[in-house]
Structures are given as structure tokens and as C-alpha cells.
Amino acid sequence: MGTITFVEHDGTPHQVELEDGSSLMELATNHGVPGIDGDCGGEASCGTCHVIVDDAWITTTGTRTDLESQMVEMSPECGPNSRLACQLRASPALDGLTVHLPEFQM
Amino acid sequence: MGRDRVIVVGAGHASAQLCVSLRQGGWEGEIVLLGDEPSLPYQRPPLSKTFLHGTTTLTDLLIRGPEFYEKEDVTFRHARVTGIDRKAGTVALDDGDALSYDRLVLCTGARPRSLAVPGAELAGVHALRDAADIEAIRGTLRTARRAVIVGAGYIGLEAAASLRKLGIEVAVLEVADRVLQRVTAPEVSAFYDRVHREEGVDLRTGVGVAGFEGDRHVRAVRLTDGTEIPADLVVVGVGVLPNVELARDAGLAVENGILVDEHGRTDDPAIFAAGDCANHYDVRYATRMRLECVANALEHAKAIAGAICGKENPISALPWFWSDQYDLKLQIAGLSTGHDEVLLRGNPADGRSFACFYLADGRLIAADCVNRPKEFMFSKRAITQELAPDRELLADPDTPLISLLQTPARSAP
Numbered sequence: 001m002g003t004i005t006f007v008e009h010d011g012t013p014h015q016v017e018l019e020d021g022s023s024l025m026e027l028a029t030n031h032g033v034p035g036i037d038g039d040c041g042g043e044a045s046c047g048t049c050h051v052i053v054d055d056a057w058i059t060t061t062g063t064r065t066d067l068e069s070q071m072v073e074m075s076p077e078c079g080p081n082s083r084l085a086c087q088l089r090a091s092p093a094l095d096g097l098t099v100h101l102p103e104f105q106m
Numbered sequence: 107m108g109r110d111r112v113i114v115v116g117a118g119h120a121s122a123q124l125c126v127s128l129r130q131g132g133w134e135g136e137i138v139l140l141g142d143e144p145s146l147p148y149q150r151p152p153l154s155k156t157f158l159h160g161t162t163t164l165t166d167l168l169i170r171g172p173e174f175y176e177k178e179d180v181t182f183r184h185a186r187v188t189g190i191d192r193k194a195g196t197v198a199l200d201d202g203d204a205l206s207y208d209r210l211v212l213c214t215g216a217r218p219r220s221l222a223v224p225g226a227e228l229a230g231v232h233a234l235r236d237a238a239d240i241e242a243i244r245g246t247l248r249t250a251r252r253a254v255i256v257g258a259g260y261i262g263l264e265a266a267a268s269l270r271k272l273g274i275e276v277a278v279l280e281v282a283d284r285v286l287q288r289v290t291a292p293e294v295s296a297f298y299d300r301v302h303r304e305e306g307v308d309l310r311t312g313v314g315v316a317g318f319e320g321d322r323h324v325r326a327v328r329l330t331d332g333t334e335i336p337a338d339l340v341v342v343g344v345g346v347l348p349n350v351e352l353a354r355d356a357g358l359a360v361e362n363g364i365l366v367d368e369h370g371r372t373d374d375p376a377i378f379a380a381g382d383c384a385n386h387y388d389v390r391y392a393t394r395m396r397l398e399c400v401a402n403a404l405e406h407a408k409a410i411a412g413a414i415c416g417k418e419n420p421i422s423a424l425p426w427f428w429s430d431q432y433d434l435k436l437q438i439a440g441l442s443t444g445h446d447e448v449l450l451r452g453n454p455a456d457g458r459s460f461a462c463f464y465l466a467d468g469r470l471i472a473a474d475c476v477n478r479p480k481e482f483m484f485s486k487r488a489i490t491q492e493l494a495p496d497r498e499l500l501a502d503p504d505t506p507l508i509s510l511l512q513t514p515a516r517s518a519p
């Protein structure tokens with residue numbers, strides 16, 4: 001039912017099968033994608049699932065919420081397309097999505 | 107020749123992270139996960155919240171889905187380990203089997219401390235630690251009207267908030283003179299005291315429990331001053347004890363937890379311990395400590411995987427914690443032990459959002475942040491960088507925190 005690609009900071013891509021309804025954090029951790037920790041289990045409490053949505057996709061995913069902003073804006077790697085993967089829900093509309101991982105999770 | 111085998115005893119947060127970190131670190135041998143609960147490792151923090159409410163299932167809470175363990179070639183077995191034979195390099199299981207290990211990791215966790223008072227065994231008196239505890243509490247919620255929580259630590263207060271949300275009358279009893287006494291500044295205790303009262307909790311501090319009354323099922327909680335508080339549900343949240351028996355019986359050093367070095371290794375080079383049961387030497391704080399939190403379990407697991415895979419990664423991450431109660435998201439960075447000053451940003455006496463910064467010799471060492479994710483993330487960075495931020499600017503709500511990160515660190519006074 002489609003794929004989502006996580007690109008590590010060093011450029012290594014990880015293509016993961018899209019599961020409708022799962023968060024991007026869950027998809028990444030269930031497939032052992034390095035660089036996404038998701039320590040708090042998806043409560044937007046830890047800020048360790050920071051991803052940067054590819055420019056071509058930001059209108060589809062939407063930009064981050066206020067809560068996400070507060071969590072990611074202290075990261076030196078925060079950009080306009082920064083999001084928390086635990087707050088991004090996978091759906092068929094995201095088939096083909098690419099997100100980039102920062103060098104460090106805070 | 108068979109493959110080398112890592113056996114992980116216990117199936118919690120540390121265990122799940124070990125599976126991930128061992129494979130990412132290049133471990134190609136077997137990984138066997140032995141759990142004394144039937145489930146794969148699951149998230150414990152939501153137990154006292156969404157799982158108690160019945161809005162999530164245990165499957166929703168799995169840290170990694172079954173497909174992860176299959177893909178990473180991890181064998182999960184529902185079995186309790188009854189002993190370790192270090193000479194033979196084997197563990198004995200309660201089903202009579204024995205398994206050999208090349209590396210053994212003890213993730214045995216902790217168990218709730220029970221109250222040694224009459225009536226503690228009555229039906230309706232519950233602990234709050236694992237999924238089975240919550241399932242037992244959930245089974246009583248249809249009829250429960252009046253709950254008494256013993257202990258005003260994080261677990262007790264989270265349980266109080268969850269039960270209030272369900273419309274149940276709640277009393278909270280705490281033997282200390284303020285809530286969260288062991289872990290926060292008086293300002294933060296006063297804030298949580300106020301909010302729980304605003305939410306309708308009958309909160310009593312400085313009271314001792316003498317016993318639980320009832321024939322078969324609990325009917326009331328009796329205080330040491332003779333007062334009786336009616337209750338058809340009691341939750342005891344008075345701390346935990348590390349599960350060290352397996353290690354101690356195997357002759358490993360134990361003192362408030364299984365003693366391990368900065369790589370999570372016990373005094374037997376083939377045996378490690380992680381999570382709530384482990385008392386580690388911490389590189390950041392240059393001292394021993396035993397912590398009870400998810401972040402600590404994950405850090406232990408990463409360090410142990412590093413040691414097993416030959417890529418040293420000593421325990422040094424900044425500890426952090428969180429607690430959700432009502433509409434309050436509390437995020438805690440660092441350890442406040444040894445602070446000599448407290449600074450507030452926002453007013454805990456009013457509203458529901460503020461940060462409490464703990465300083466030692468002018469340096470930021472910890473922060474309790476209520477509905478202040480920005481202050482929390484700021485603190486994680488500032489503490490890690492050992493910054494001594496300007497006190498006035500730190501307390502000034504109009505000063506953007508990011509500007510305090512950009513100023514060069516001045517040396518502490």
C-alpha cells in the first residue's frame with residue numbers, strides 16, 4: 001500500500017512500507033530505521049523523532065503544530081519543514097513521501 | 107558451531123532497546139528475550155493514563171510490533187528465569203528448561219513496595235506497575251465510586267488524575283508534608299497540590315495509613331489518627347524495589363540495585379544489568395545512581411549493546427522524565443540533587459504553565475517544565491552544555507530562551 005522513505009543524515013535511504021493509521025515514528029522504529037529514537041512512545045514529550053519533510057511534500061503533510069514547534073525549535077538543525085514523526089499519521093496520500101533525518105536527536 | 111547467544115532476562119523498555127541497539131551495533135548472534143509477562147515489551151508510562159481509561163490496548167502499546175522482532179531475528183519466550191549458573195553459563199527457566207548464554211543481560215525491573223499494614227491483601231487494594239495490575243483495576247471501574255490513592259509521587263498523582271477524569275471520587279494520602287517531596291522543589295509541590303484540589307481531589311498530606319478495613323473487599327482506609335476514609339478501590343503507589351534476587355543469588359554485587367560500571371557490566375564480564383534494577387556508574391555525574399525512568403533504561407541498553415558489540419558508549423546521557431496529569435504535561439530535564447538555587451519562569455501560584463529551574467553554583471542542572479516544552483528543550487541543551495545563564499534573563503518571560511543559548515557560556519561565579 002505504498003512506501004515512505006527516511007533518509008539518514010549521511011544520505012542512506014530506508015524505504016519502509018506505509019501502514020495506514022500508524023505514525024511515521026512507529027513506522028521508523030518498527031523497521032529499525034537508525035536516527036529516530038521515539039523514546040517517549042509518541043506523546044510528543046521527548047523530541048527524539050525530529051524529521052525534516054522534503055520540500056516537495058510539505059504542502060501534503062502540512063507544517064508543524066504549535067506544540068511541535070516548541071519541541072523542535074531549540075534544535076540547531078530545526079528548519080521550516082521540521083516536524084515530529086510521532087505527530088505525522090501515515091495515510092495513502094503520503095505514498096512516496098520522503099523525510100530527512102537530522103544529524104542528532106536532542 | 108552454533109552462533110553466540112545474548113539472553114535478555116525481562117521484557118521492558120531496556121530489553122526492547124537492546125534488541126534494536128545490538129542489531130544496529132552489528133551483533134549477528136542469537137538474541138533471546140525471556141519475559142515473565144506474556145506480552146512483548148510494551149510502553150509502561152501510558153498504563154496509568156490511556157490504558158487505564160481503556161482507550162488503548164496492549165497491542166497499541168507495544169514498543170515495537172511483532173514484525174520488528176521477526177525481521178531482526180529475536181526470539182521471544184514467555185518464561186521466568188529461576189536461577190543463573192555462572193560456571194556453566196546457563197539460566198534455568200521455570201518450565202524446567204535451561205538455556206546457555208554467551209552474554210546475559212538482566213532487565214528484571216522493579217516491583218511495587220507494599221504497605222505492611224493489616225488488610226493490605228484485601229480485594230480492591232491494587233498496585234500499579236504492569237498491564238495485569240491495570241487490567242485488575244479496570245475491572246472494578248464500572249462499580250467503583252470512591253478511590254483512595256496511597257502515595258503522592260508521580261504514579262499516585264497520575265492515577266488520581268486518571269480516576270478523576272472517569273468521574274470517580276478520589277482521595278490522595280501522603281505521609282510526607284507535601285506531594286512529590288522526594289523529587290521536586292516546594293514551589294512545584296505547591297502547584298500540584300493546588301491543581302489536584304482544583305480538580306476535586308481530597309488531598310491529605312502528613313497522614314499515615316494504619317490499615318485497610320473490610321471483610322473480603324476493602325471498604326475503608328484507616329489512618330494512624332483513627333480517621334476512616336471510605337473506599338471501594340485503593341491504589342498503593344509508594345515506590346518500588348529493584349528486582350536484584352537473581353543477581354544476588356548468583357553472587358553478583360548488589361547494593362540498591364545490581365552494581366554495574368559505566369558500560370552496564372556487573373563484576374562478571376559476561377553479565378550486564380539495565381533499567382530500574384541496575385545501579386550504574388555515571389560518567390556525567392561521576393557517581394553511582396539508580397534511576398527509575400524510561401530514558402535511563404534506554405541509555406543503559408545502548409551502553410550495553412556498545413560494550414557487547416565492541417563499540418564503547420558509556421552511560422552519560424542527561425536523564426529526563428515526564429508525567430502527564432489532567433491537562434498538564436510535565437517534562438523534567440536533569441537531576442536537581444545538589445541545587446542551591448531555584449528560579450521560576452512563569453508563576454506556579456496561578457494558571458497551569460511555568461518552569462522551575464534548578465541551579466548549582468550558577469549553572470543550570472535541572473528543570474521542571476509544566477506545559478513548557480520550549481523551556482524543557484532549552485534546558486536539555488543548556489544543561490548538557492553546562493551553561494550558567496544570566497539569572498534575570500532566565501527568569502524573564504520576555505527574553506527568548508534561544509538567545510540564552512547563543513550567548514557564550516560565562517564561567518560560573
